[in-house]
Amino acid sequence: MPSYDTHTYDVLVIGAGGAGLRAAIEASAHGVSVGLVCKSLLGKAHTVMAEGGIAAALSYVDDRDNWKVHFADTMRGGQYLNNGRMAELHAKEAPERVLELEAWGALFDRTKDGRILQRNFGGHKYPRLVHVGDRTGLEMIRTLQDHGIYQGIAVHMECTITTLLKEEGRVVGAFGYEREKGRFLVFFAKAVILATGGIGRAYKITSNSWEYTGDGHALAFHAGAELMDMEFVQFHPTGMIWPPSVRGILVTEGVRGEGGILLNNQGRRFMFDDIPALYVNQTADNEEEGWRYTQGDKNARRPPELLTRDHVARCIVREIKEGRGTAHGGVLLDISWIKKKLPHAEDHIRKKLPGMYHQFLKLADIDITRQPMEVGPTTHYIMGGIRVDADTQMATVPGLFAAGECAAGLHGANRLGGNSLSDLLVFGKRAGEYAAQFAKENKSVTISGEHLDQYSREALRYFETEGADNSFQVQADLQDMMQDLVGIVRNEADMLRAVEELKKLKERAANVRVTGNREFNPGWHTALDLQNLLTVSEAVTLAALERKESLGAHFREDYPDRDEKSGKFNIVIRKSEEGWMELRQEALPELPAELQHIINEMK
Structure with a gap:
């Protein structure tokens, strides 16, 4: 039989995106040895493709914002199927995590008086997204990677994990292989953190990178952990449809946050046709008011293009199915129209959306300052994942933790844009902290x-x-x-x-x-x-x-x-003794009175 390269750590982190890096940094800071395994090269995780920003109620642009508003927005966007405790922790701790990232070297866009700039985004009541142009994920990864390497975390690049090791009823490591040479690897660990991202590669049209093959979900399921909310797959409304060279590539919600509008093949803004009752009082009913909102007018209401992603995606599908789509099966997203409003619009677009401008100019010969993009829904994110404890991020199998997209609970039935990056920071940090604590309290176990x-x-x-x-x-x-x-x-x-x-x-x-x-x-x-x-x-x-x-x-x-x-229930999935998927409906726990009061107040 083959030989094995063996490594032993207190905490093993599988996945080196935002959640994995933040978890590894936190575990290391608690004085335990940490190994970090990534499927591709360090710095190439899919987090680099997150463009719009990090949702955090810093209140630098609009002082009406606070954690309670962010909490209520998150719960409403998730149709109140969210884990209320996770939504509370996320809203409260996101600002601290962003400021921590800045202290570690992240360079965010600034207001004229030097504070962190925040932009509008779909489903968020106030300007809340901290950003670096449209390259926010890249800046996050760069910062976390540099900080993690400085702490001396051991990194294993281009390795894939195929099995979690279990002994004495808990997870004690992982088995995998080195992608380049095919050598088998064995990692013994007192605690394992899964931070492997999503499942987008199960679909034909997706914004996800090649690594997103549901590894963490499957590893946890076969190790006996429970999955939850797996029916909720988010289709981002604006992925490129044409030309083929950019098919599926995400067009950040920041384009709409900066004034981009959606048009059908008749040149009409169809998003005004269908505004949910839940958002009527928050949504502009004319073009001029929507434009004022994107320019920071606190008295204006947001344009309908900034409604939640599920709603915008279904409106686009409706236009396409009813024959009002483009020749290639999409709709038009146009930011070049703002030339009617701003004297130097082309410079403004290049400054605010540099990644979008250069990417589509080079890959598709489309100049977004002059012409619209053909877009349509693309598989983007899964709200479902490994069921975890809200405070510790431990799965239902001892010794196994999960954070980021592969963990369930925070987003409920639908994720708001920008909440993914703050999710990585808040719950990556918590997973690392509690995994380190678990490692200190348990002994090492080897496998035969x-x-x-x-x-x-x-x-x-x-x-x-x-x-x-x-x-x-x-x-x-x-x-x-x-x-x-x-x-x-x-x-x-x-x-x-x-x-x-x-x-x-x-x-x-x-x-x-x-x-x-x-x-x-x-x-x-x-x-x-x-x-x-x-x-x-x-x-x-x-x-x-x-x-x-x-x-x-x-x-x-x-x-x-x-x-x-x-x-009023979550769907929970576990592996039966015979190897089948067992499904059960589990009633949502009642929200504590103080959290329910916040929701009622915000309504």
């Missing part, structure tokens, strides 16, 4: 060589199968199926078909044939990733079938309305 041999045999079996399929084709077929049958608009018939298709895809995935050897073999990597993609795809589909209502990002055309009775 027999178990390790079994894990390596499972990983290598694709070189020995007789199947005719290749892993790339199976993944493409899975992505097509999920896009068509479990996408932005769902119904029971399609999802029952998806369940049957998943059974066939599982059989094909188990028998894909990998040729060559373990070095530099993307076919092998894809075969291993497929198991995770199938696990999360099944969880999304079964949970979506179970929730017979439309709520937040989950829209069913056969149940188009929210059901006040059924919309």
Whole structure:
């Protein structure tokens, strides 16, 4: 059997995006040894693609903002399916985490009097997003990476984890391999933190990078942890549709925050046609008022383009389905129109949205200062994930923690833009703190060589199968199926078909044939990733079938309305003893009176 490179740490962090880096920094600060594993190169995590900003109620631009308003916005955006304690902690602690990031060297955009500048974003009542042009995620990663390296955290780049190690009823490490050479790796740890991001690569059109194959969700599920809210997949309303060179690439909500408008093929701002009752009093009813809002007028109401992402995405789908879309199946997002309002609009756009301007000019030959973009919904984020304790971020299996997109609870049925980056900071910090505490209170445990041999045999079996399929084709077929049958608009018939298709895809995935050897073999990597993609795809589909209502990002055309009775539970998934997915409905806990009072007050 193969040999193993073995490493031992007090805390092992899997994933080196914003949540993973912040968790590793915090654990290290508590005096324990920390290992950090990343699937790609350090600094290349998908967090770098987060463009709009970090949501934090600093109140530097509008002094009416505070943590209570942020809390209420988050709960309302999540359709009150959120974990109230997580939403409270997030709103209270986000400002401190942002100022901490600044102290570590992050360079945020400033107001004229030198304070941190904050911009408008969908679903947020006041200007709240701290930003660096439209490169905020990159600045966050740069800052956290530099700080983490300075602390001496051990980093293992280009490594994939395939199994979590368990002994004595708790997680005690992880098994994986080095992507470049194919060597197997064993990590022993007293606590493990999952910070692996999302599941976007289960879909055909996605803004997510290649690493987002649901690794953390699947690792936790197979280790016995519970998943929650998996039906809630967010389709960002503005991903590029055309040209093919940029298909799926995200167009930051910051474009709309700076005055960008959505137009159908008739040149009409269709977002004025459908404003939810929940937001009528906060939403502009004319173009001029919406423009004043984006320019910082405190007395104006926000434009309808800045409603929550689920609503904007469904409005775009409606225009396309009813024949008012563009030739390539999208709508137009236009920021160049502000030339009517600002004398130096082109300079303003290049200054506020430098990444957008340069990216689309170079990759698509589109000058956003002069012409609109063709956009449509793209798979962007999953609100569901590993069920964790709100305060400690520990999963339902001792020794296992999770933070960031792979953890559930904060966002409920729909995430507000900008809350993802503050989520990474707030709960990455908490995961690191409590994982370090757990490590100090528990002893190390090793795993027998027999178990390790079994894990390596499972990983290598694709070189020995007789199947005719290749892993790339199976993944493409899975992505097509999920896009068509479990996408932005769902119904029971399609999802029952998806369940049957998943059974066939599982059989094909188990028998894909990998040729060559373990070095530099993307076919092998894809075969291993497929198991995770199938696990999360099944969880999304079964949970979506179970929730017979439309709520937040989950829209069913056969149940188009929210059901006040059924919309009061989370769907929890666990692995049965036979290996099946067991689903149960779990009633939402009652909010403490003081938090309910805040929500009632803000309404």
